[in-house]
Amino acid sequence: MVRRRCSGRIGGLEDGERWSWRRRLWAWEELLLEECRALLFDISLVPNVLDFLEWLPDTAEGYSVSGAYDLLTNGDDSQMGLPFELVWHPQVPLKVSVFAWQVIRDRLPTKANLTIRGVVPADDILCVSGCGHVETAGHLFLSCTTFASLWQQVRDWIGFSGVDPNIITDHLVQFTHLPGVGKAKRSFLQLIWLLCAWVLWSERNNRLFNNSINIVPQLLDKVIKLLSLGWLKAKKVVFVYGTQRWWSDPFACLGLTN
Structure with missing residues (x-):
């Protein structure tokens, strides 16, 4: 400003x-x-x-x-109309919320955005996954055949089905406001969406800067499940369930049944 x-x-x-x-x-x-x-x-x-x-x-x-x-x-x-209120969550680290705020305003330093600003050359604009498409935020999070597959795997883990919109803000709203879902479940789904977006961007950076690759199932098991458990335990002293139960049924661990 x-x-x-x-x-x-x-x-x-x-x-x-x-x-x-x-x-x-x-x-x-x-x-x-x-x-x-x-x-x-x-x-x-x-x-x-x-x-x-x-x-x-x-x-x-x-x-x-x-x-x-x-x-x-x-x-x-x-x-x-942008869902700014959904980027803030009491159990999510502030840096992740700030990152999500950048996501929904399309302010991430994606290759497409950096090319527009002249920071990177026009011939270095393709997605780091090797899919052959231009790396925009929308592509990276929702359309890339590699990265975007994480959403369906996360849905399979938590036991929800849904169709992913091709607009990031719509995706955030739809993911966190499923029909028949109460406030407590919405809070958990909001945390999961923010975490997934953060993990996808971190994986993109690892591939781009460190030449290190984790396949999507590894991101789900070794990152999403562990970090979500850690974030929740950090703010909920009475949260006693361990990784095995969390891996199989996170809603039961939270006292939320489908």
């Missing part, structure tokens, strides 16, 4: 300049670097021009705390 007018080019690093590092970056640092480059890409430095910050939602009065609060709570027309 803030645009900086600066007094050269930063994101593109023109004139033969480049960033250099004293050591090789970790995978998560490379991801942060790409996000940083995307944020800085359209910033141009103009000599002999005073720098200043401009609050775009109100250029006349400028930034105010109340104005920022109204913007966050009311939202603009382009974001109306």
Whole structure:
């Protein structure tokens, strides 16, 4: 929401300049670097021009705390209808909720988004799974023959059936608001959706930066089931069931029968 007018080019690093590092970056640092480059890409430095910050939602009065609060709570027309309330969950780590907020606003540094910003070349836009399709968020989470198959396997585990919409926000709403499902079950399904999206993105990054591959059944057994159990136990002291029971019937462990 803030645009900086600066007094050269930063994101593109023109004139033969480049960033250099004293050591090789970790995978998560490379991801942060790409996000940083995307944020800085359209910033141009103009000599002999005073720098200043401009609050775009109100250029006349400028930034105010109340104005920022109204913007966050009311939202603009382009974001109306997005299920922002579903990205926040008391048993889900904050970083995962922030990630989900990026997902539904299409702000992830996917190859398609980075190509639009000029961060990666146009010939490096295909999905890391090798399926041959452009890597957009919608493709990665819902259409990719490799990654998107996780949703059906998760449904088989928790014992629910359903059809996956091809729009991420619709998918989130439909997955968490199945007909006849009460509030407690919706909360669990919300946690599972957020976890699945987080795991899929993490696997994408592992394949891209670490050349490490986990097949989808491994993601379900070794990551989804373990992390969901860990998140729930962390906030529920009386949760006594172990992995074997959780693997077979998570709803019974939660006291929720179908």
